[in-house]
Amino acid sequence: MHSLLDKKRLVAFDLDGTLIDSVPDLAAALARAFNEEGLTPPSVEAVSGWVGNGAQVLVERALGWAFDVPEATLDEALSTRVYAAFLRHYGDAPHRLTQLYPGVADTLKALDQAGFVLILITNKPERFIAPLLSHFAIDACFSLRLGGDSLARKKPDPLPLVHAAAHFGVPANACVMVGDSRHDIAAGKAAGFATVALTYGYNHGEPISQSAPDALLDSLTELLSTSATPTVSSTRTAR
Structure with missing residues (x-):
């Protein structure tokens, strides 16, 4: 696993521009x-x-x-x-032209099998989440899914991230936010999460490096790229 995942227990993912090209x-x-x-x-x-x-x-x-x-x-x-x-x-037609980015399914399944709590935090309306995840056969990987209308505030507000961490009883310093935009990184930092930014996706035409994430990756598969062994616990609950 990537060294940033060392001693982490919960990994939150954005959806559009991170997992799928929608x-x-x-x-x-x-x-x-x-x-x-x-x-x-x-x-x-x-x-x-x-x-x-x-x-x-x-x-x-x-x-x-x-x-x-x-x-x-x-x-x-x-x-x-x-x-x-x-x-x-x-x-x-939420997935007629939409594609899963390369390596996403394998990465999610590997992290899931390793025991990480995986959650989805997107600003997309909640009603569209299940059809998309089901279509790409990655729905079983996530223990919690939050849309932009699931709570009172959405990213870049940290509320969804704070809510997710509290829901599973995981401290912020054991959590990671993975996304492609400045809103993901801002929310992650405000919530006290470590932040991982992907260089592809959608970020209003700005280099995501300007948001100063803790890690900058060209592919989601790089989360599995080193030999560092993360410390995970049995925090996961039944889906």
Whole structure:
């Protein structure tokens, strides 16, 4: 295992841009929602720069781009309609174009078998988590899944991470947050977790190294890359 996992017991993972490349399906759902309003859809590349703060913010950023106005000045009725349409279209096909990043399934299964508590903390609405994890056959790896609407606040607020650690009775210094964006790293640091950043994924066009994570990886498989043996305990509960 990677040396950063030494004496760690709980590992939290982001979803979009960390485990899965979901932008193609997000962009397709946005395109369908925009077409209903007669708006020009944004490109897949543009959408990749807007991902990370949840579905509603994604839609607002796209509409701000479409009308070239600050998001705070958007017509509320239009935003509500497009957001509802986006959720409907995305729910119809959340994994038609989405792909699991290389090595993700093997890494998760290896960590799970090693006894780590694995949890998922994403800003994606909770309703979409189960279909995606089930489609890629990685749902059994996670002992807890939290979406952006599962609690009162989402990343970069540390609340989901603090909640997860408390749920399993694991101290923050025995926890790790793994993600691809500054929001993951900020939440991890604020919660007292060690932080691992992945160089791929979506980070608003910024190098993730600027967030100063504890470890910077090019692939999730690097979590399994050294001979360091982590100290884990029987903290896991029945799923």
